Amino acid sequence: MTLPQETDILVIGAGPAGLAAATILAKTARVLVVDREATAGGIPRHCGHYPFGMREFHRLMKGPDYARALVERAVQAGVTIATRVNVVQLEPGPLVTVTSDAGLSEIRAKIVLIATGVRESSRAQRLIGGEKPGGIIPTGALQGLVYLEGRRPFRRPVILGTELVSFSAIMTCLHAGIRPVAMIEPNAEATARWPAALYPRLKGIPLHLSTSIRAIEGRERVERVIVDGPTGMQAIETDGVIVTGKFRPEATLFDGSHLEKDPKTGGPVVDNFGRCSDPAYFAAGNLLRPVETAGWSWSEGVAVARSIEAGLTGKLPAPATQPVTLKGDALSWVVPQRISVPSDGAHQRFQLRVNRKVKGRISARVGGVEYASLSIDTRPERRISLPLPPTAQPVEIVLEAK
Known part of the structure; x- marks a missing residue:
């Protein structure tokens, strides 16, 4: 057109x-x-x-x-x-x-x-070492190959990550007759909320927590990954790696x-x-x-x-000039980052995330005076929200971790 x-x-x-x-x-x-x-x-x-x-x-x-x-x-x-x-x-x-x-x-x-x-994020952005064989793809590419092109890019992949999209990768694999051999998570717990972590076990896929991929090996195609976990270094034989989340x-x-x-x-x-x-x-x-x-x-x-x-x-109203600042090294980001005169705007509440598992208290303050607070026990990628301020003034959001 x-x-x-x-x-x-x-x-x-x-x-x-x-x-x-x-x-x-x-x-x-x-x-x-x-x-x-x-x-x-x-x-x-x-x-x-x-x-x-x-x-x-x-x-x-x-x-x-x-x-x-x-x-x-x-x-x-x-x-x-x-x-x-x-x-x-x-x-x-x-x-x-x-x-x-x-x-x-x-x-x-x-x-x-x-x-x-x-x-x-790609393999390179995650700083995973090793060789550069074929068969390393993100979830989106996997879904495109399976659902849009009817292809099966591998048969026995390893899945890196335990966000919601990681479990979507399992569903996509099973739809195509692909049987993942392992799910790898660097943290001690799955990122997605319970009972999502039960899903790989129900499908017979070993879930390796507190485990990182140190290297991917193979010439033309992935042949194995080297992982480092609670029992030390080991090799997992595989023909692909799905890098999720x-x-x-x-x-x-x-x-x-x-x-x-x-x-x-x-x-x-x-x-x-x-x-x-x-x-x-x-x-x-x-x-x-x-x-x-x-x-x-x-x-x-x-x-x-x-x-x-x-x-x-x-x-x-006139564009925002009042900033939102974060205090607490576990706080990752906030949206929106500026506040105009409060009214029925697109964002009625602040959206926040943390960068690690954290328990504590989060509060929103205007002029040093707290107007909202919330006790949290959360992990990365989980939604946290607080109300916007009653007036258009600079806002400080503070996380006090226990």
Whole structure:
């Protein structure tokens, strides 16, 4: 298709958050969604298992069915979706430069919503040594090969990680007749909540806790991994490694742009309305932080769409200037990072995470006075939330670990 040179709303990313926002906004504005993939729908297209769709469609759905339903709903609402479009530059205006089959072009919009999601950390980012054979892939690639291409990339892989996506990797393997030989977790407990940790055992997959992969060996293909655990070093014979979790926002568009990036989340800095440092740009979904469910991202897309609607009619307050600071080395990040005048913004509460297992008390303070607190006993990748302040003032969030 020929891309328009102008639109009211440009949405970058055709996953749950982007499609949810586009569907809402199309009722009153021209909305163009662009995505670099050949098919819209985001990560759920790769997830051929339940559960998706309860809050959006009020029924259980498999990922591909859910993704198709989101796309169909958006198209019926009047959204224009263009796939195989790569965004290469974000500029004030807002002005966005893209490449497509038609070549290089520019799109001007009144508002740009960025909803590019997340990606898993690679082997290199995890500093796993050894040789570089074939057969080392993240969960997303595994799901694409199995569900989209009908391929079986290996038969006896090792799974690294115990986040929710790690158990999704098990489901994908079993769907394809692949039998994982081990699940490896560097921490002493599984990251995902109980009873998820029972799942590998129920499927006959050994779960090795307090164990790290030190090296991956093999010439053309993976042949074994060397692990270091409670009983010392050992070799596990395998023909593949699935590197799961440790998500990072897909925020490369912000590098070299005029938009502020948060070094803690790896995504953009936003206020409680979802506005970036340039208020003509908004952000939603897992781009904001790693990582939440598709349903959570969808809800966030709907909420940010309401903020954008208010922005189009001049009903949003001035952009935020009041910062949020974290105290306590176990606190990993917070979203939103700025506070505007409190009202019905896209974010009604702070979202936080810790970087290790921790027990203690977390409190939110304005001017040194505590206005909210919570006792926690939690692990990384588990959601923590606190209410926003009653007034638009600098906020300090403090974690006192026991």
